[in-house]
Each structure stands twice: as structure tokens, then as C-alpha cells.
Amino acid sequence: MGALDGIRVLDLSRVLAGPWCTQLLADLGATVFKIERPGEGDDTRGWGPPFHESSVVPGARMASYFMSANRGKHSVAIDIARPEGAALVRALAPHCDILVENFKVGGLRKYGLDYARMRAIAPRLIYCSITGFGQDGPYAERPGYDFIVQGMGGLMGVTGVPEGEKMRAGVAITDIMTGMYPCNGILAALHQRERTGEGQQIDVALLDVQVATMANQALSYLVTGQNPRRLGNAHASIVPYQAFATRNGDITVAGGNDGQFRKLCVVLGEPALGTDPRYATNAARVANRVALIAHLQALLAQWDQAEILAALEAGGVPAGPINTLDQVFSDPHVRHRGMAFAQLSAEMGEVPAVRCPLRFSGAEVGSALPPPALGADTRAVLRDLVGIDGETAESLVSAGAIG
Numbered sequence: 001m002g003a004l005d006g007i008r009v010l011d012l013s014r015v016l017a018g019p020w021c022t023q024l025l026a027d028l029g030a031t032v033f034k035i036e037r038p039g040e041g042d043d044t045r046g047w048g049p050p051f052h053e054s055s056v057v058p059g060a061r062m063a064s065y066f067m068s069a070n071r072g073k074h075s076v077a078i079d080i081a082r083p084e085g086a087a088l089v090r091a092l093a094p095h096c097d098i099l100v101e102n103f104k105v106g107g108l109r110k111y112g113l114d115y116a117r118m119r120a121i122a123p124r125l126i127y128c129s130i131t132g133f134g135q136d137g138p139y140a141e142r143p144g145y146d147f148i149v150q151g152m153g154g155l156m157g158v159t160g161v162p163e164g165e166k167m168r169a170g171v172a173i174t175d176i177m178t179g180m181y182p183c184n185g186i187l188a189a190l191h192q193r194e195r196t197g198e199g200q201q202i203d204v205a206l207l208d209v210q211v212a213t214m215a216n217q218a219l220s221y222l223v224t225g226q227n228p229r230r231l232g233n234a235h236a237s238i239v240p241y242q243a244f245a246t247r248n249g250d251i252t253v254a255g256g257n258d259g260q261f262r263k264l265c266v267v268l269g270e271p272a273l274g275t276d277p278r279y280a281t282n283a284a285r286v287a288n289r290v291a292l293i294a295h296l297q298a299l300l301a302q303w304d305q306a307e308i309l310a311a312l313e314a315g316g317v318p319a320g321p322i323n324t325l326d327q328v329f330s331d332p333h334v335r336h337r338g339m340a341f342a343q344l345s346a347e348m349g350e351v352p353a354v355r356c357p358l359r360f361s362g363a364e365v366g367s368a369l370p371p372p373a374l375g376a377d378t379r380a381v382l383r384d385l386v387g388i389d390g391e392t393a394e395s396l397v398s399a400g401a402i403g
Helices: 015-025 064-070 083-095 117-123 146-152 175-194 206-212 215-224 258-267 271-275 281-287 289-300 303-312 325-330 332-336 378-386 390-400
Strands: 008-012 031-036 051-053 061-063 073-077 098-102 126-131 201-205 241-245 248-255 319-321 340-345 347-356
Touching: 008 015, 008 083, 015 031, 015 051, 015 064, 015 073, 015 098, 015 126, 015 175, 031 126, 051 319, 061 064, 064 347, 073 378, 126 175, 146 175, 146 206, 146 325, 146 347, 175 201, 175 206, 201 206, 206 303, 241 289, 248 303, 258 271, 258 281, 258 303, 281 289, 303 319, 325 332, 378 390
Parallel strands: 008 031, 008 098, 031 073, 098 126, 126 201
Antiparallel strands: 051 061, 241 248, 248 319, 340 347
């Protein structure tokens, strides 16, 4: 049994932030109905290569990008731009607990699918709106893109080497976090609904999330009035806490406190370095960062990667390799935790997936459903929830309202 068994989600979102939120809800046991345009579907169905080729249906394939955020869902192909299609979504709403959408502000009003209209027909519905800049403010009408917001929200300003190009993160981390925050908000709203009997709208913006997740960097600025500097892989407030080169591969070392630093010095054969007044405290190490890092790098460059990692682990110093993804998924601990697994799809055959990282002692986590073929569940969902029979379904297909 999943923790959210019995909860139904009407998913009008596409691309990444919204689908990431609804995929997590599906992993927690909710039933998710992904509403997609007939014939086209979510934009990410076409975001390839790479594509996963079907082992069952010749010529069928699915974009890996789409697969990453849409397991555990039922695909319902409805054209909301047609009056019949919008009416079907309104008919589904009272049978659902949650609606997630990431249209531009006001974009669903012309279809009669905005919060005010949906609240009138489904007052218990929790309606989550994900946008680039929120439901109000001077930028509210702008479209939101992860890359743009990483720049606007400060992340790119602190990412990259000091004299190099400002860099975005290697994954769309703002979108991912903007999927996780609303999932938390939705669960809180479900809890509140138990007391009040009413749903509500949740307003989540990429820019708000990016600013909020600047964490210690944001507070560093607010406390000092000084912009944090780009430090590459180094840490603004902890030394040593960065990447180093060995003879045959890079490693990361986290000297999170004075004791760990002294242990590092012992492993590297220079215990006196750990009590040197220039480096004995973290504040001193931050002040003398350049000289210390140069010295540590010279020592670490004399070691093989595997040997120094083993020595650091034995010595109680947090450290690790910098892995490529083939190394990640062959790592014995990652394999033990079962982070990569396979699902079976009627259209695609066996498809790879990455497991939800949550583990519950009293509930199942993760859905057996693979990423859905476009429109695979349209007729079944409309039949079971709103009583659309076969003849009516055929007429809706002819009208272009469903696929």
C-alpha cells in the first residue's frame, strides 16, 4: 500500500517541474492522470535523442527525457483547446483531489479551467499552479525556463571557476526543486483539507524557488552585503572542501571541521600541518585558503586515486571519487540500494528507470507503471470516472477532442 493510495491527481503540466511533482506523487501511491494533447503529448516526448527503442513494437520509441519524469502515470489524451475537451477535464475534476498545472498566468482561463472555475465545481480540489514568476508581480506574464531562472536567481552567479564563465548546473536543478516544493505544499494542503473540508490554490514560482534555495549563499549576502564569489568546486565557508587531482583521477575531500582536517594531515604524512596556527581553525584556513590548497594539492598529486580514497576512509576523512554516470550505476552501494531498475511496458518492452529515493518502513514507494504511451488510458479513464461509453468516445475522437 502506498502512502497516497486513493488520492487522484489531474496532471495538466508538461516538461519538467510539474511532471517531476506529479511523478513523486505517483511514487507515493497517488493515481495520476496525465492530460496530454492528442497526437503530440508532452513536449518532452520529442526531446531527443536519446530515445529508448521499443523491443516489442517495431519503430516505437520514447525520449529518455520524457521517461525521466513520467513513470507511474496514466496518459489521457484530451485537447483542452476544444470545448468538448475542456468540458471533459471539468467533468474529471470532482473525481480528483489534486490538479497540477504549469500554464502561463491566466492561460487556462480561456478554457474554463482556471482556479476560480474549478473551485466552483470541485471545492475540495487542491489546485497547484507552477509558473516561472508566480501569479502576481511585474514578471508574472513572462514564461519561465530553468536556464533563465538559474541566472536571474543567483545560482549561475556563484557557479563556475573564479575567472571563467558563469555556469548553470549540469541538470535543470531549478525545475527539479520547483517540482519538489509543490509536492510538499500539496501534502500540507491535503492535511489541512482534513480539518476544513476545503481545497485551495498553491502558487509556486521557479524564481521564488531559486532564490529560496540559495540557502547559505543568500544569507551570506544578507548578513554582509557582499556578493559571494565563484569558487569553482571550493566552499565559501569551509576549507578544505573541494576537488583535488590525484595521479590518475579527481577526488573530493570534505574537511568539515578541525578534527577532520587534522586527520587529513595525518593521512598525508604531515601531522604538524594540522596544528600550524595558519591552519589550525577553519577561520584560519579560510583566511589562508590559497597557500593551504596549493600545499594539499601537491601532496595529493603523489597518490593514486584508489589508494588515497582507501587511506582517507580508514583515517576518518570524508572523501569520494568524481564519477561519470557509468561509474555511478556500477557503484556497489548504488547497486545495493537498487537505484536503477527496469519496468515492463506493453508498447516498449523493458524500460530503464531510476528509483524514488524515499524509503518508508510502513508503505510501498514507487509505481509499477512505466512511462505511458500517449493516450494509452484515455478511454478507460473517461469510462470509469465520468461514464463515457464507447459510442460517445468515438464521437469525441471524430471531433478531435480526445485521442
